Amino acid sequence: METRILEKVDSRIEQTETRILKEVDSRIEQTEMRILKEVDKRIEKSEVLLLDEMERYNRQYERRFATLEQRENQLKDIYRMVKNENDTINLFLKDHQNLEKLERRVTILERKTACLP
Structure with a gap:
C-alpha cells in the first residue's frame, strides 16, 4: 500500500x-514574443527617426548647395564683367598707343611739309 501511495x-x-x-515554457514563449x-x-521607431534626420540633413545641405551654386554663378558673372572690362581697357590702351x-x-609729316617751299 505504501508503494501505491508513493x-x-x-x-x-x-x-x-x-x-x-509546460506553463513555464508557454509563458517564456509569450514573453519572448512580447x-x-x-x-x-x-527598431522601426529608430529607423523612422534616422530616416527623418537624414531627410532633414539632406534638405539642409540641398539649400546650402543651392546657395553655393548661386554664389558661384554670381562670381562667374562678376568674373566675366571684370574680364570684359579688362579687355575693353586693353583695347582702349592699344587704340591710345x-x-x-x-x-x-x-x-x-607736318614738320617735313612745313620745311618744303
Missing part, C-alpha cells in the same frame, strides 16, 4: 512538474 505521489509530482514546465514585438517596434603713334607721324 507511486501515486510520484505520478502526481510528475504530472505537476510536466504541467508546470519582447521581440517591442524590440521590432523600437596707336593714336599716339599716329600723332607722332602727323607731327613729323
Whole structure:
C-alpha cells in the first residue's frame, strides 16, 4: 500500500512538474514574443527617426548647395564683367598707343611739309 501511495505521489509530482514546465515554457514563449514585438517596434521607431534626420540633413545641405551654386554663378558673372572690362581697357590702351603713334607721324609729316617751299 505504501508503494501505491508513493507511486501515486510520484505520478502526481510528475504530472505537476510536466504541467508546470509546460506553463513555464508557454509563458517564456509569450514573453519572448512580447519582447521581440517591442524590440521590432523600437527598431522601426529608430529607423523612422534616422530616416527623418537624414531627410532633414539632406534638405539642409540641398539649400546650402543651392546657395553655393548661386554664389558661384554670381562670381562667374562678376568674373566675366571684370574680364570684359579688362579687355575693353586693353583695347582702349592699344587704340591710345596707336593714336599716339599716329600723332607722332602727323607731327613729323607736318614738320617735313612745313620745311618744303
